[in-house]
Amino acid sequence: MLTRIERLETGRVVELSISEVAGGVTVQVCDPLNGAEREEVSRKIWWMLGLGEDLGPFYDLARGEARLAHVERQARGRFLRSPTVFEDLVKTILTTNTTWAGTIRMAEAVVAGFGDPLPTAPSRHAFPTPQQLAAATEAELRGGGLGYRAPFVLELAQRVAAGEIDLEALKDKSYPAEQVRRMLLAIKGVGEYSAASLSLLLGYYHSIPVDSWARKLVAREWYGGQPVGQAEIEAVFERWREWKGLAYWFWNWEQAEEKEATEKK
């Protein structure tokens, strides 16, 4: 079961408990929701779980590749997204130049420091809105351990709150992939890696978010350990065409990782 504290458009803060059931998912909320709130929750869950995605063509391609055999069998291929593109973008900025534990620490600080509390459990908070983060100061964000990322997050929140950037418009996939990439790269704190990560989350599956770990694994698997860059990694996954980001993401790296671990000993 997945739980999440969510701030609704009416300002109400509720806890959502999402469970898998035969043929779909069910969402439980402690307090009754009105019609508009139910529609909002439904719309958000639909987006978070990627329930409208048709991964059939990807499964067709993956069927012939042993390293992707698990994908269709385990019904994988979807990403768990945040309800808003803004939240995913902030979290992506928090993944850069730090460890995963560091990212979690920073995200928790943002939520606890600036998000609305759940009335029945005030120590738990919803992710802050762009307006709430825009009202913060750089010093407050730095105090949350964001370090040099603080001005990036603040500027992003201020631009979204002011209506200068409409991130949520990116959800309908009506923009060409290259235009989305350029829009994301125009945001301070977003480089090639972050833009590719966000593009994947938005359903532009041709993008490969190349980080240092990816470079290491691909170098070991295909290039005899020689250093590789974005171009070499793109070349390896080129045959997956518009699905290459998914092929990369769900590739079974266990052999390469085991080799890496063995050689470290």
Place this chain on the structure above:
DNA sequence: GGTAGACCTGGACGC
């Protein structure tokens, strides 16, 4: 266009 250095933090390591 390419490169070097700075940014910030936590963890690993040596003393």
Place this chain on the structure above:
DNA sequence: GCGTCCAGGTCTACC
């Protein structure tokens, strides 16, 4: 316990 080094992605200044 303390100090040092390193990893991580992006920005900016410089060539």
